[in-house]
Amino acid sequence: MINKNPVFKKLIPLAFVALTVGGVLLVAGMGFHWFFTGSKPVQPIAFSHNLHMEKVGLECSFCHPYTDRSSRAGLPAVGVCMDCHESVAVDKGEIKKLKHYWDKKEPIPWIKVHVQPWHVYYNHKRHIKVGFECTYCHGDVKVMDAVRKVRSLEMGWCVNCHRKNNASTDCLVCHK
Amino acid sequence: MNLNGLNINEIFSPSILRYFPVISPVIFLMLLVNLVYMGMAAGTAFLSVIYHKRKPEMSKYLVSLVIPNNWVWIIFGMIPMFCLGLLYKMLLSAMQVSVHLFFIRLLGMMLIGFVFLAIYRRTHLVIAGVLGLLTFLGYAIHLTGVFSLLLYPEKWPFVQALVPDPLMTVNTVFEFFNFLCLSALLTGGIILFLGFHWGEKKLDEDVAYRNFLKVHAYVLLLGGSLALPVGILLDLFNIPGHALSIALFVQDGFSIVVLGITGYLSIYMMMDRESKTPRFGLLSFILALVITGLLTASLRVLETTANLETIRAGEMKAEKKMMKEISRREAIYSKSMKVDEKMGEQIFNERCTACHSFDKKVLGPPYNSVLPKYIDNQERLIAYILNPVKVDPQYPAMPSPGLSPIQVKSVVRFLMIKIGAKPLEEREEQKEKNEGGGGRD
Numbered sequence: 001m002i003n004k005n006p007v008f009k010k011l012i013p014l015a016f017v018a019l020t021v022g023g024v025l026l027v028a029g030m031g032f033h034w035f036f037t038g039s040k041p042v043q044p045i046a047f048s049h050n051l052h053m054e055k056v057g058l059e060c061s062f063c064h065p066y067t068d069r070s071s072r073a074g075l076p077a078v079g080v081c082m083d084c085h086e087s088v089a090v091d092k093g094e095i096k097k098l099k100h101y102w103d104k105k106e107p108i109p110w111i112k113v114h115v116q117p118w119h120v121y122y123n124h125k126r127h128i129k130v131g132f133e134c135t136y137c138h139g140d141v142k143v144m145d146a147v148r149k150v151r152s153l154e155m156g157w158c159v160n161c162h163r164k165n166n167a168s169t170d171c172l173v174c175h176k
Numbered sequence: 177m178n179l180n181g182l183n184i185n186e187i188f189s190p191s192i193l194r195y196f197p198v199i200s201p202v203i204f205l206m207l208l209v210n211l212v213y214m215g216m217a218a219g220t221a222f223l224s225v226i227y228h229k230r231k232p233e234m235s236k237y238l239v240s241l242v243i244p245n246n247w248v249w250i251i252f253g254m255i256p257m258f259c260l261g262l263l264y265k266m267l268l269s270a271m272q273v274s275v276h277l278f279f280i281r282l283l284g285m286m287l288i289g290f291v292f293l294a295i296y297r298r299t300h301l302v303i304a305g306v307l308g309l310l311t312f313l314g315y316a317i318h319l320t321g322v323f324s325l326l327l328y329p330e331k332w333p334f335v336q337a338l339v340p341d342p343l344m345t346v347n348t349v350f351e352f353f354n355f356l357c358l359s360a361l362l363t364g365g366i367i368l369f370l371g372f373h374w375g376e377k378k379l380d381e382d383v384a385y386r387n388f389l390k391v392h393a394y395v396l397l398l399g400g401s402l403a404l405p406v407g408i409l410l411d412l413f414n415i416p417g418h419a420l421s422i423a424l425f426v427q428d429g430f431s432i433v434v435l436g437i438t439g440y441l442s443i444y445m446m447m448d449r450e451s452k453t454p455r456f457g458l459l460s461f462i463l464a465l466v467i468t469g470l471l472t473a474s475l476r477v478l479e480t481t482a483n484l485e486t487i488r489a490g491e492m493k494a495e496k497k498m499m500k501e502i503s504r505r506e507a508i509y510s511k512s513m514k515v516d517e518k519m520g521e522q523i524f525n526e527r528c529t530a531c532h533s534f535d536k537k538v539l540g541p542p543y544n545s546v547l548p549k550y551i552d553n554q555e556r557l558i559a560y561i562l563n564p565v566k567v568d569p570q571y572p573a574m575p576s577p578g579l580s581p582i583q584v585k586s587v588v589r590f591l592m593i594k595i596g597a598k599p600l601e602e603r604e605e606q607k608e609k610n611e612g613g614g615g616r617d
Contacts, residue, residue, distance in 0.1 A: 009447070012440070012443055017436070019402075019405075020432060020433055020437075023405045023409065023436070024429045024432050024433060027412065027428050028429060030409075030412055030413070030425065034417070034425070054492065056575055057575045057576050058575050059575075062573065083539075083572035084572055088539065139485050140485040140488070142489075143488040143489050143492060144485060149417070150329065150330070150482075151330040152330060157330055
């Protein structure tokens with residue numbers, strides 16, 4: 001059916017082994033690259049949004065108070081956490097880490113999950129005022145333990161939404 | 177969407193999500209059966225149409241290989257797709273989009289395709305075969321489009337048209353390519369298995385005819401196993417970050433290894449080893465099934481990772497619905513739908529004592545200092561507990577406890593009795609009596 005040359009016969013298995021190993025190495029390489037750069041970041045404190053929102057019943061604005069007042073949503077000061085954790089769950093490892101930052105008077109170095117490039121000016125207040133839920137852009141944070149990015153937040157996505165809601169798609173709306 | 181007053185989201189109850197560890201393997205199985213059968217059906221139909229004129233006997237043999245009668249396509253094609261539509265609707269019930277419409281459309285396309293192929297099998301009219309094949313290709317593009325769309329929950333709100341734009345993404349193109357490669361692998365496998373291994377369907381034709389068919393099967397296997405790794409890598413490269421997971425990389429790595437083995441074996445068999453063909457017939461089919469299984473598992477891992485929050489939100493919704501139902505029934509049977517200080521005490525012990533005490537400051541202020549101001553205005557206290565706001569700057573704001581009005585009234589009744597004040601209900605009763613008495617005077 002095909003060439004029965006002995007050299008050709010010997011080369012075939014080698015070629016298949018090389019191709020398979022090459023393919024597996026490529027997949028492994030992509031996997032390592034994703035694991036060390038693209039997967040959800042490991043935060044300095046394993047804060048669970050699920051626990052605080054679903055079980056305790058806190059609203060987003062409890063910790064991010066400027067969502068409807070400013071372009072930035074704001075992060076809670078360590079003191080806000082300590083308001084409750086001075087007496088709640090003080091023996092837990094993560095709360096001890098929190099206490100450590102509190103005692104040293106240092107902010108918690110949270111790793112930003114929803115990062116926009118420098119030329120994008122996103123305004124939380126405008127979106128909240130017209131009635132958007134936080135989940136629209138951030139996903140259902142209430143059910144996440146560690147927050148991860150579930151919306152691309154890329155230009156195409158923003159423009160699609162602006163078109164759907166009859167919002168301006170002028171360049172200067174988002175780029176200054 | 178309403179059907180004669182019935183809400184479609186109520187019909188597809190998400191309460192099944194509590195059994196997610198069970199329904200996930202069921203979805204996997206249904207998807208696997210569907211992909212295997214549709215892949216084989218599309219591949220054999222393609223070969224059959226190509227050789228319709230040149231080799232009519234082989235053409236007829238190929239189309240009846242996967243569709244021997246109407247029951248087979250109903251059982252292996254239609255029923256799994258119907259189940260998939262139902263299961264995905266429940267799985268993504270928290271998404272509030274019409275996932276089921278896509279599956280209804282797929283079911284319709286599949287039905288039309290199989291009807292054309294059934295006509296083609298009976299009458300051997302080439303136009304029916306071509307139409308069936310084209311419908312299958314449309315079905316495959318739509319199916320891969322739906323699965324690509326499942327990787328981007330953010331695009332669902334923009335899905336409006338009958339064949340929406342977001343359906344055609346780069347991922348759709350790569351996944352469609354992968355479907356074609358899988359189809360080639362499965363077709364090669366099924367021809368070698370049913371034609372050369374399994375007794376009933378063994379070919380009793382002349383050697384030239386057998387060899388002709390065999391070469392096609394080997395070429396399909398070799399082509400599929402060489403092209404599919406490229407498709408897998410390209411697909412992997414384009415998958416959005418939030419859908420990736422370690423399991424996916426491991427499964428794709430395994431798929432490439434199995435594809436390498438399949439490719440090598442098919443080229444090895446092409447070196448004219450007639451005597452070993454029957455044994456390889458079985459092995460090649462098993463290998464094609466393993467590869468389809470691995471890729472189906474990858475697809476499931478991808479979708480589950482991409483829609484983790486939606487599925488979890490659905491589970492929570494189902495859990496809440498169940499708890500609400502349980503408490504409603506309990507309330508009916510224990511007749512505790514009225515304000516009751518015992519219920520109030522129980523709720524107080526479970527929910528309030530973490531932050532409040534009567535005589536000392538915990539997280540919130542001591543009750544003995546704040547409650548007296550509410551004795552004459554207990555409605556204000558009830559309103560405050562139902563919807564708390566920050567009052568005193570030296571204390572953190574009280575989070576909403578999520579209690580029902582009856583539960584809050586019971587807690588307030590308990591608190592008032594505890595500090596020695598008259599509860600609201602008795603004050604109102606007294607007031608009514610006084611007013612009633614005044615009226616008689």
